[in-house]
Amino acid sequence: MQIASITALIKQSARQAGFDLAGIAPARDFAELQHFPRWIAEGKAGEMKYMEARDQSANLKRASLRHVAPWARSVIVGAINYNTQHPCSNQIADPDRGWISRYAWSRDDYHDAVMRRLRRLEKDLRTGNGSLTTDLQTRCYVDTGPIVERVYAKYAGVGWIGKNTCIIHQRQGSWLFLGVILTSLDLAYDFPAPDRCGTCTRCIDACPTDALIAPYQLDANKCISYLTIEKRGAIPEEIRDGMGRHLFGCDICQDVCPWNRKAPTTSAPEFQPREGLVNPALEWLAEMKCDEFRERFRASPIRRAKLSGLRRNAVIAMGNSGQRKFQATLERLSSDPDPVVAGHARWAARKLAASGV
């Protein structure tokens, strides 16, 4: 089968599998990847050790596909819109409640939802390209593989990398889950998506912790998404004020992005929110017990924060709420058996007491 025909089949198959956008990039070392080793060396990845995974020759795996899949010739990138008809974080002001990032509301774990579609596409690729199937190699990744997906998404024409470091499509916006298939096939490649950020700096201006240290550059150590999801143990005191009432992740730099104003919404049942996760009550999460955490967040990305992290985040949010009515709860939590929760509760209680509200 001709390259053009296989490529057309992949695009058609991607649509049928449920991807809203799909494109193909060559498996090259694009210029953006050259910054990755320095970003790691400067400690901008925080404690995310998996980002520093190296091959046997001590090369950073994520710096080049040659380090992890030297056989790969092409990268197929699929994107799924997960936006739903619910308000943005900057449209909600109830101080008793906090924010869970939009991507984590869904009924199904997005890794599974995207991987299901990738597997279907991979199957079509293997069964649909005739004589080329014999020595075809493929590998699917959703979010956790040793590949910087957004770089390949850009070169596959799926969207440009915004100054907020997210992939943005001019019609779909940036509420996108990405999945990739590496393949040994040579395919017809898409053009990279042009950068449409222009002179806008809304995301940089709106970031409450100055985590966007320059356009297109994130310091994870300051990013609320990293702090609330990946960071274990104590959160540096100097950054807690800026975390506001974020409980898991942060959507601010996407909520303010003009390209999301008219972003379409999905009606797919798997991406509709679980009950109670849009703008949840702070006290509910601060006092959550192990059994409820396991039950409520079964197959949810929120499990990544672990119960201790989620409760720690809720306690910080209570301290930032200005609501003196949380004082009694915080004082009780100051002697919680979890020392992380207890330590942050003491900080939050002191902050509320000092606020004089």
Ligand code: SF4
């Ligand atoms: S996710 Fe939040 S904290 Fe992180 S860069 Fe965006 S606005 Fe800043």
Ligand code: SF4
């Ligand atoms: S807010 Fe503006 S600068 Fe930031 S990603 Fe969106 S368009 Fe680009």
